[in-house]
Amino acid sequence: MINIKSALGFGTAALAVFPAASQKTAPFIPATPNIILILMDDMGYGDIGRTGANQYETPNLDRLASQGMQFTWYYCPQAVCSASRAGLLTGCYPNRIGIAGALMPWATNGIHSGETTIAELLKTKGYHTGIIGKWHLGHHKVFLPLQHGFDEYYGIPYSNDMWPVDFDGVAIHLKDTTSSKMKYPVLPLVEGNEKAGEVRTLADQDKLTTEYTERAVRFIENHRKEQFFLYFPQSMVHIPLGVSAKFRGKSKQGMYGDVMMEVDWSVGEIMKALERNGLEKNTLVIFTSDNGPWLNFGNHAGTTGGLREGKGTSWEGGQRVPCIMRWPGVIPPGTVCNELTSSIDILPTLAAITGASLPLVKIDGVNILPLMTGDNSAAPRHEFYYYYEQNSLEAVQRDYWKLVLPHRFRTYRGMKPGMDGWPGPTATETIKEVQLYDLRRDPGEWYDVAAFYPEKVKELQALADEARNDLGDNLTNNPGTGRRQAGSVK
Numbered sequence: 001m002i003n004i005k006s007a008l009g010f011g012t013a014a015l016a017v018f019p020a021a022s023q024k025t026a027p028f029i030p031a032t033p034n035i036i037l038i039l040m041d042d043m044g045y046g047d048i049g050r051t052g053a054n055q056y057e058t059p060n061l062d063r064l065a066s067q068g069m070q071f072t073w074y075y076c077p078q079a080v081c082s083a084s085r086a087g088l089l090t091g092c093y094p095n096r097i098g099i100a101g102a103l104m105p106w107a108t109n110g111i112h113s114g115e116t117t118i119a120e121l122l123k124t125k126g127y128h129t130g131i132i133g134k135w136h137l138g139h140h141k142v143f144l145p146l147q148h149g150f151d152e153y154y155g156i157p158y159s160n161d162m163w164p165v166d167f168d169g170v171a172i173h174l175k176d177t178t179s180s181k182m183k184y185p186v187l188p189l190v191e192g193n194e195k196a197g198e199v200r201t202l203a204d205q206d207k208l209t210t211e212y213t214e215r216a217v218r219f220i221e222n223h224r225k226e227q228f229f230l231y232f233p234q235s236m237v238h239i240p241l242g243v244s245a246k247f248r249g250k251s252k253q254g255m256y257g258d259v260m261m262e263v264d265w266s267v268g269e270i271m272k273a274l275e276r277n278g279l280e281k282n283t284l285v286i287f288t289s290d291n292g293p294w295l296n297f298g299n300h301a302g303t304t305g306g307l308r309e310g311k312g313t314s315w316e317g318g319q320r321v322p323c324i325m326r327w328p329g330v331i332p333p334g335t336v337c338n339e340l341t342s343s344i345d346i347l348p349t350l351a352a353i354t355g356a357s358l359p360l361v362k363i364d365g366v367n368i369l370p371l372m373t374g375d376n377s378a379a380p381r382h383e384f385y386y387y388y389e390q391n392s393l394e395a396v397q398r399d400y401w402k403l404v405l406p407h408r409f410r411t412y413r414g415m416k417p418g419m420d421g422w423p424g425p426t427a428t429e430t431i432k433e434v435q436l437y438d439l440r441r442d443p444g445e446w447y448d449v450a451a452f453y454p455e456k457v458k459e460l461q462a463l464a465d466e467a468r469n470d471l472g473d474n475l476t477n478n479p480g481t482g483r484r485q486a487g488s489v490k
Contacts, residue, residue, distance in 0.1 A: 040234050
């Protein structure tokens with residue numbers, strides 16, 4: 001853990017304002033903070049000002065980081081929509097609970113009623129819970145948020161590209177009746193358990209960020225006198241991009257930059273609402289992304305900040321995502337955490353904060369509260385498993401060492417990306433032998449050092465075997481013993 005002002009060369013004056021955590025007494029930790037969890041869709045590690053965004057600015061996100069802690073070694077549980085959300089909300093690797101990939105509008109499975117979500121956990125401590133935005137853990141009523149611990153829900157049930165409209169905004173039946181998009185129904189807006197509207201056009205997409213934000217602000221105002229949990233999974237910056245008139249054309253990067261500016265505005269509106277209602281000091285705000293950028297959409301996709309590949313892969317660009325946390329009086333301001341952490345760690349951390357009981361079933365997350373309070377000696381997580389597809393183990397990590405296992409993946413290296421929002425070409429590449437990367441020195445995963453560290457390879461292969469015996473591995477035909485079934489309907 002380092003002080004960001006010191007790291008940027010501001011000298012000892014900054015250190016006097018923000019003393020090292022080891023010099024401070026343990027902070028008082030309120031047991032019932034309000035909690036706001038903002039989850040972006042397909043935002044890359046390099047998409048905010050602090051990590052390399054250019055040709056647009058993110059002043060509100062940068063301010064959030066300066067007032068809190070930025071996590072640089074933070075991973076989503078899988079680099080795809082439904083799986084990542086399942087892991088975040090349950091504290092489990094998504095393949096443990098039977099959720100893989102992105103659930104389609106015709107899917108008959110979803111989150112199982114036997115799994116405990118963050119909302120259900122916090123309900124036991126008296127929290128009012130709400131979700132505004134994209135759900136994507138099953139669109140049938142039994143899978144919707146109100147059946148899984150949430151008191152309020154407004155948003156879309158799955159991704160905003162799951163609709164019968166082509167990338168140029170033209171209804172697909174008007175141009176290509178052979179397209180797979182003909183299978184998609186009209187994209188619904190859901191309130192509670194009922195359909196409340198439809199997203200039919202690109203103009204409708206343009207309204208989503210502002211509408212979600214206005215509802216999030218009302219949620220804060222309506223529940224300012226009680227403890228609340230707001231889960232705010234934005235639809236953006238997933239394609240098709242949508243942006244309101246107040247931000248269209250405002251950035252120098254084009255549509256993607258415009259959307260990022262509106263996302264940043266949205267975060268600013270949330271923070272203003274907290275301050276206006278006297279809630280900013282006792283509210284934990286967490287900002288992160290579900291996975292890295294969808295790179296074959298060219299300039300309608302974000303950036304990994306130099307990390308390898310993107311969404312849909314187990315390379316760093318697919319799974320290492322931005323994460324900022326702010327909680328005045330508990331999280332030391334202007335700090336950076338370089339320890340290994342993941343979205344699956346949020347649930348057990350919130351349990352530790354609020355005193356809620358952990359789920360009775362096995363979870364995979366760990367309590368990272370010591371890291372959040374600035375404990376330089378803490379290292380609660382040492383290992384991480386990289387799964388993809390239905391249940392394929394593609395890599396394992398221990399501390400800063402990552403062993404990439406034989407697998408086939410979609411690659412963007414050397415490809416000419418799509419432009420103006422149209423998907424570009426993709427290629428596949430096959431890893432035939434294990435590869436070893438030292439992520440401290442090579443976060444871009446350019447240099448395979450397996451030949452130089454045979455003992456480390458052997459150590460991590462043993463870790464891979466542990467993962468396979470527990471969670472299985474389709475690539476080696478190991479079913480595993482620790483997996484549970486997803487929910488299903490006929």
